[in-house]
Amino acid sequence: MPAIKSTGAYIPFYRLKREEIARAWGVPGRGEKAIANHDEDSLTLAVEAGRDCLKGIDRQSIDGLYFASTTSPYGEKQCAVTVASALDLKKDIFTADFTDSLRAGTNALRAAMDAVKAGSAKNVLVVAAESRIGNPGSDFEQNFGDGAAALLISDTGEVIIDSNYAYNNEIIDQWRTSKQEYTRAWEDRFVVVKGYVDTIKEATTAFLKQLNLTVPDFNKVILSAADVRRHQEGCRTLKLDPKEQVQNPMLDTVGNTGTALALMMLVAAIEEAGANDRLLLINHGDGCDLFTFQVKEKPSFNEERRGINGYLNSKIHLESYEKYLRLRKIIDVEGGRRRPPIVSSAVAINRDRNMIYRLHAYECTSCGRSFFPPQRVCLYCKAKDQYKEIPLSEEKGTLYTFCKDMLAQSLDQPVIISVVNLKRGLRFYGQMTDRDPDKVELDMSLEFTFRKMSEAEGYNNYFWKCRPIR
Amino acid sequence: MKVDAIRDKVAIVGMGHTKFGENWDRSADDMIIDAVYEACADAGIEPKDVEAAWLGSVVSGYAGFTLAIPLKLENKPITRVENFCATGMDALRNACFAVACGMYDLVLVAGVEKLKDSGLSGVPELFFHPVYGQGFSAPGRWALVANRYFQHYGIKPEDGKMALSKIAVKNHHNGTFSPKAHFQREVTLEQVLKSPIIAWPLGLFDCCPTTDGGAAAIICRADMAKSFKDDYVLVKGFGLAMGPCLGKEDIDYDYYHLPETIAAGKQAYEAAGIKNPRKEISMAQVHDCFTIAELTEYEALGFCEPGRAVEEVEAGTFTLEGELPVNTDGGLKAFGHPISATGLRMCSELYMQLRGKAGPRQVKNPTMGLAMAQGGHPGMLLPIVTILGCRD
Numbered sequence: 091m092p093a094i095k096s097t098g099a100y101i102p103f104y105r106l107k108r109e110e111i112a113r114a115w116g117v118p119g120r121g122e123k124a125i126a127n128h129d130e131d132s133l134t135l136a137v138e139a140g141r142d143c144l145k146g147i148d149r150q151s152i153d154g155l156y157f158a159s160t161t162s163p164y165g166e167k168q169c170a171v172t173v174a175s176a177l178d179l180k181k182d183i184f185t186a187d188f189t190d191s192l193r194a195g196t197n198a199l200r201a202a203m204d205a206v207k208a209g210s211a212k213n214v215l216v217v218a219a220e221s222r223i224g225n226p227g228s229d230f231e232q233n234f235g236d237g238a239a240a241l242l243i244s245d246t247g248e249v250i251i252d253s254n255y256a257y258n259n260e261i262i263d264q265w266r267t268s269k270q271e272y273t274r275a276w277e278d279r280f281v282v283v284k285g286y287v288d289t290i291k292e293a294t295t296a297f298l299k300q301l302n303l304t305v306p307d308f309n310k311v312i313l314s315a316a317d318v319r320r321h322q323e324g325c326r327t328l329k330l331d332p333k334e335q336v337q338n339p340m341l342d343t344v345g346n347t348g349t350a351l352a353l354m355m356l357v358a359a360i361e362e363a364g365a366n367d368r369l370l371l372i373n374h375g376d377g378c379d380l381f382t383f384q385v386k387e388k389p390s391f392n393e394e395r396r397g398i399n400g401y402l403n404s405k406i407h408l409e410s411y412e413k414y415l416r417l418r419k420i421i422d423v424e425g426g427r428r429r430p431p432i433v434s435s436a437v438a439i440n441r442d443r444n445m446i447y448r449l450h451a452y453e454c455t456s457c458g459r460s461f462f463p464p465q466r467v468c469l470y471c472k473a474k475d476q477y478k479e480i481p482l483s484e485e486k487g488t489l490y491t492f493c494k495d496m497l498a499q500s501l502d503q504p505v506i507i508s509v510v511n512l513k514r515g516l517r518f519y520g521q522m523t524d525r526d527p528d529k530v531e532l533d534m535s536l537e538f539t540f541r542k543m544s545e546a547e548g549y550n551n552y553f554w555k556c557r558p559i560r
Numbered sequence: 561m562k563v564d565a566i567r568d569k570v571a572i573v574g575m576g577h578t579k580f581g582e583n584w585d586r587s588a589d590d591m592i593i594d595a596v597y598e599a600c601a602d603a604g605i606e607p608k609d610v611e612a613a614w615l616g617s618v619v620s621g622y623a624g625f626t627l628a629i630p631l632k633l634e635n636k637p638i639t640r641v642e643n644f645c646a647t648g649m650d651a652l653r654n655a656c657f658a659v660a661c662g663m664y665d666l667v668l669v670a671g672v673e674k675l676k677d678s679g680l681s682g683v684p685e686l687f688f689h690p691v692y693g694q695g696f697s698a699p700g701r702w703a704l705v706a707n708r709y710f711q712h713y714g715i716k717p718e719d720g721k722m723a724l725s726k727i728a729v730k731n732h733h734n735g736t737f738s739p740k741a742h743f744q745r746e747v748t749l750e751q752v753l754k755s756p757i758i759a760w761p762l763g764l765f766d767c768c769p770t771t772d773g774g775a776a777a778i779i780c781r782a783d784m785a786k787s788f789k790d791d792y793v794l795v796k797g798f799g800l801a802m803g804p805c806l807g808k809e810d811i812d813y814d815y816y817h818l819p820e821t822i823a824a825g826k827q828a829y830e831a832a833g834i835k836n837p838r839k840e841i842s843m844a845q846v847h848d849c850f851t852i853a854e855l856t857e858y859e860a861l862g863f864c865e866p867g868r869a870v871e872e873v874e875a876g877t878f879t880l881e882g883e884l885p886v887n888t889d890g891g892l893k894a895f896g897h898p899i900s901a902t903g904l905r906m907c908s909e910l911y912m913q914l915r916g917k918a919g920p921r922q923v924k925n926p927t928m929g930l931a932m933a934q935g936g937h938p939g940m941l942l943p944i945v946t947i948l949g950c951r952d
Contacts, residue, residue, distance in 0.1 A: 434690035446691055461809055463692055469806050491708040491815045495700030495759045497682070504759075507696045509704060511811050519693060519808040519939070532711055543691045553691035 092206040093247030094383070095213065096392075097357040098143025098240040100135050101344055101401035102126045103524035103560065104417070106408045108232055114411040115227045120318075121342030123235035125408060126221045128417045128501035129523055129541040132159040133169045134552065135238035135350075136219035137176040137540040141483070142401075143215065143240035144177065146392035152179050152242075154205060154214035156198035158188040160349050161221050163542075163550050165268060172552065173217060175447035176540045178481050184211065192264075192314070192375025194218065195239070195349040200379060202243040203251050216241045220348035223418055225272035233317045234273075235345015239353035239398075249360055250384045252368075253301060257293035258377040261285050264316075286320055286374060287327050293378035294328055294370075301382065305329060308382070309367040310359050312337040314352040314374050328372075337369075343402060349375075358398040360389050396560065404560040406526055417501055434546035444479060449538065449554050451516060452477040460516045480514075482538065483554065487512035489534045494527055510536050510556050524557040535559045563831040564797065569660040571785030571792040572948065574603025574778035575908040580895045581742040583772040588620045588674040589630035591774030595901075596631060596670055599776035603788050607631045610778070611664040613638045616651035616671035616900035619684050627670055644935025645847065646800065646944035647671060648775065649903025653798045653944065655779055665781050672774035673898035681770055683899060693808070699767050699850050701937035703759035706852040708815040710761075713867040721761040723870040724851035725752040728765050730879055731848060731887050735894025737921035742771045742896040766851040771896020775904035777911075785951070791915045792951055796928065797831025799824035799945040807939030820941040821860035821934065828930070828945035829862070837862040838884055842926030843913055845906035847934035847943070848891040858886070861932060861945075880921060888913060888921050903944065906931035910948045926950070 104125040112119030126135060136157055144152070155177070157170035170185035188194040188201070195218030202214035219238035224230030243251075263285030264275040275281050290313065298304060305311070311330050315321035318341045330336050337359045339351065347354055352373035359369055360383075369383040391397065396404070408414050415421045442463075444450040451462035456473035460480060467474050487510040494504035506522035522530065523541060536556040543551045576598025578591045586594070600607055613636060615627040624638030641651040648671030655669045675683065682698065710720040729749055735741040747765060755763035778788075785792040801823035807813035825837070834840045846861065848854035858869045863884055864877070872878065878886040889895065889909040892902065910929035912918045928949045935942035 438690050442689075442692075461806070463809065465804075465806070469804060469810060491704045493700050493703030493707060493759045494757075495697050495703070496756075497697035497758050498695050498700055500695065505695055505697075505700065507700050507704060507759075509808065509815065515811060517809050517811040517813075521695060532707065543694060546690065551691050 092203040092243055092245065092251045094241050094249040094251065094360065095244035095247035096143050096147055096242040097360050097397065098139050098141070098145070098395060099354055099357045099398045099401055100138035100142060100238040101398070102130060102135070102236050103404065103406055104408050105405045106411070106414050110408070110411045111232055119232060122407070123345030124237055125414060125417065126236040127523060128419070129543070129555070130221065131163045131542055131550070132161045132219040132221045133163050133172055134540050134542060135221060135236065136169070136173050136217040139219065139238035139240035140173060140177045140215060140217045142395055142397065143242055145395040147242065149178055150180060152183060152213050152215050154184045154202065154211040155179060156186050156188055156202055156214065156216045158194035158198040158216065158218040158349050159220055160190060160192065160194060160266070162187060162189050172447065175443065176552070178448045178483065192349050193373055193377070193379050195353045196373040196379035196381070199241060199243070199353065199381070200254055200256070203254065206243050206245055212245060214243045216243060218350040218353045220350040222273060222348055223420060226420060228272070229317070230273050233341065233346045235347050237344050237347040237354055238350050239357045241353060241357070248386050248389045250386060252382040252384050255293070255297035255300065255380040256377070257289070257296065257380070259289045261376065282320055282323065286315070287323055290324055290372055290374055290378055291327050293380060294372055297380045307368060308335065308370040310337045310363070310369050311335050312352060312355045312359055312369060312371040313339070314355065314372065315339055315341070316346050317341060354398060360385070361397050361399055364388050401560065419501070423501070434544065434549070434551050436547070436549070439551070446553055448481060449483040450479040451482050453480045460514065462516055462518055482512065482518070485512045485514050486535060486537050486559065487518065489530070489532055489536055490517070491532065492522070492530060494530070506530055508536070508556050518556065521555045522557060523555045524560070563827055564833065566656060566660055566798060567796055567831060567833065568794050569782055570656040570779050570795040571782045572777055572779050572795065572907070572911055573785050573788035573792045574599040574605070575776065575911045576602055577740065577775035577901065577905050577908055578773050579740045580771050580773035580898060580901070580905065582676050584676065586772065588626070588672050591674065591772065592627060592630045592670055592672050595672070595774035595776040596668065599778050603778040605666070605778065607633065607668065610636070610666050610668040612636060612658060613668040613670065614641055614651040614655040615639070616641045616647035618642055618644065618647055618673060618899045620672055620674040620900070644942050645897070645899055645902065646933050646935045646942050647900040647903065649907065649931065649933045649944045649946055650800065652777060652904060652907060652946065653800065656795050656798070659779055659781055665784060667779050668776065669779060669904065670774065670776040671900035671904045673900050674772050675770050675898060676772050683770065683897070697759065698937060699762045700759040702850045702852050703762050705815055705856060705938045706761050709856065712814070712816045715870055717761065720870060721753065723873040724761060724766055724855060725749055726873050727848065727851040727854050728752045728893055731891045731893035734880055734888055734921055735890025737919060738889045738894060741890045741894040742769055743890070743894045762850050762852065768849050768892035769896040771898050773896065773898035773901040773905065775901040775908060777904055777907060793911050793914050793948050794951055796947040796949045797828045799827030799831065801827065802942045805936065805940030813939060815938060817866060818856055818860040818938065818941055821857060821932070821943040824932070824943040824945045825861045828947050832928070832947040832949070834928070834947070837930070838864070840928055841884060841930050842928050843885040843888050843923045844930040844932070845887055845889065845891065845909050846932045848887055848893050849897055853934070854886065854891070857932065861930065880923070885923050888918065888923060903931065903933035906933060907946055907948065914948060914950050
């Protein structure tokens, strides 16, 4: 039976209190939402969730990677390949992008499950990530949040995928064409009643009838929803026990993370699950994807893994709505008469791909010392071309020296130039992200994170930065 | 290697430089013409008299044409030199080698930089890598040293910032005696301390401005220098050092000393036969692109013991009236930093001082002067040192 072998999550460091949005627009606002930093997109969120999921797991054992998002940074270029590189996975694995639907995440889960069931793969990593921007002043702006989830689907694991069901419903309730920057929707009542409530009711009824089960048979029901009100309406419709059965949709803390939401809720549910718990997942979007899970024994987690619980509590609040507008490039901020943007080269990036995406350093096989970036002639013993590649992305280090650079251009000033001494005995020189500038100090502990450095030459230039350990 | 092979072989018989500043009405060509004609007039020659020329330019002109076109030089050997902020002084160094070997008797050296045409603030960033090491400013890269230096020597951050501010005040003060400086006004300690922070501890007044300028020198064989002028100045030695530029990445690098600068200084002292720089050097022009650079250069060049620079600043050692005046003309702080002109501007100040012609900023009875220009940033420095001395 296909099972969930491991889970991971990622919630960006920045949170925006909805009262800040409310202040700007003179509307009510409740709770807060997670905001991707200026150097994050769905691809980098997915990498972070994937790293979380693979803590303690041999990366050589992964033989498939599915990326799901409605906000892929590219319309034509596979993101799963980039995610697989950043996760330092093997090159001869099956990678695929699932896009354009709020069910892309659960579509990918279904495909991974089928692949494992069919025997074409043993360990498939599913990563779902979302980073949507709502039209300023709209309900979407209030509700949308950013985040990612990852599930490792395998032929063994503590959480069995019991059964699944798919239900299609053609309806124009919510959409975004490739030319539209923001999500659009039809009139609210139509969307809620015909698009959401009726659909989940019909699909769930049909699925449970087929399984010969009823709603009370499940310990937790994971029901995706666009906002708190809709989620409550959905729970009432399915007659869930509000105290025991409802899996927290995190809409007040993270926001509606689109195609990642149902899987993030599933990850949270597994974190909280006990032995023999049964879970029902209902993910909505032009119909429904439904799954049932059985938790064989109380899940165990790698101590390095953070999951939903770890990332939810590690945060800093954006000081203002204006800062959010700036970070997410919703308004174009005058950067001053500074140097033109950084030049990039697809050729140079390709040549250095192991350094850039996999964060591989060289270890000199002659003297044993290592250095980053890779150098053909050893920095220490000067041996030529005697090296092996070593991965650094999961290494940790301390801040040897730094500065808060107010002159360097960034949407999140100051740029913290960081000289990081890694425990492994080499040094990294780069930027620090996801930090409170007032709390940056010498010798603080740091880890790596995969980020978008620039959009030079019209494509995304990704690389690694350091951040305070979350 | 014979580092002292250059000592007393080459003389400087003419120098000139433009007003350093926002030279809106002067192109790179104009500044070359102004600086070279001034240097030629000083040497009593015309541009056509030179047998060869070396030009320094980082972004303002490529190839030797940059010199030949404005000066209308006919069929002369002209070499363009580019070596970051060491460019101008390295052009001089290479020209001196050509004269010392006997190939040429009379050679022109020029350096020019036209930075204010770009409409951008700061010096241009040269292309390195699409993602690695990108996105930092020059003051930011220097602030990395300040942070660790203060920590290592147990200097309270506010005391460190105070010492840096005093360097800025000193250099602004010296600049008031330099009619061709970009800035010619005093600043108060309070102004410097309160200037907007660029990269702590460096505030706006800890940084040199973005400036246009050109400078030139006429050099000849030492044994024929007398035919140009009596009070010529002799080249005593050079030092130039760069490492694999991996200090940033080398976990062994401590970020509170400047190893390349120490090495370049040692080379130059050996070349010039200097054993105790603090005693033997009469005055120095150093690369104060940022005040922390000047502070750490005092130590790197042996003007004081490691870790003592802050105390020496407090004691006034490096003021015009101090034991070892540094940046007597106001340095980069007052003159700005038109990259390739800077090294030659520093040599010009030594040339004036050694000949007793530095006016109100004149140092008492100087015999030996040091100039140091420095490219790159901590972890990948490119320092060049020139030592000039009075004729016997």
